[in-house]
Amino acid sequence: MARVEPSIPAMRPAVTLAGLQSKYGMRWDISDGISGGWVAVRRHCLPGVALARGLSNVRCAATLDELASHLAAETRIEDRPRVPGEH
Numbered sequence: 001m002a003r004v005e006p007s008i009p010a011m012r013p014a015v016t017l018a019g020l021q022s023k024y025g026m027r028w029d030i031s032d033g034i035s036g037g038w039v040a041v042r043r044h045c046l047p048g049v050a051l052a053r054g055l056s057n058v059r060c061a062a063t064l065d066e067l068a069s070h071l072a073a074e075t076r077i078e079d080r081p082r083v084p085g086e087h
Contacts, residue, residue: 015064024071028059037062040071053077 020030020040028040040059051057054077061067 015068017064020064020068020071024075028071030067033060038064038067040067053082 017030017038024030024040027043029043030038030040033039038061042057045057046055055074059067059070059074061070
């Protein structure tokens with residue numbers, strides 16, 4: 001019988017603060033949180049209609065990897081075409 005080697009997950013590059021600032025720094029101010037973790041605050045607050053679409057003015061996370069995921073989701077929502085009649 002053939003031996004099956006366990007698959008090794010592909011290594012993702014480590015998320016760094018400099019990398020997040022480079023990618024998202026035009027829209028977000030990213031820093032370490034007061035009680036640990038990380039926080040991203042929008043450089044310009046969004047109006048209520050944008051918040052109603054699911055966007056946030058502040059995102060918090062325990063790790064930079066988690067924060068990167070949150071900011072990527074925000075970008076996907078922002079870049080999504082609006083449906084006619086949607087605020």
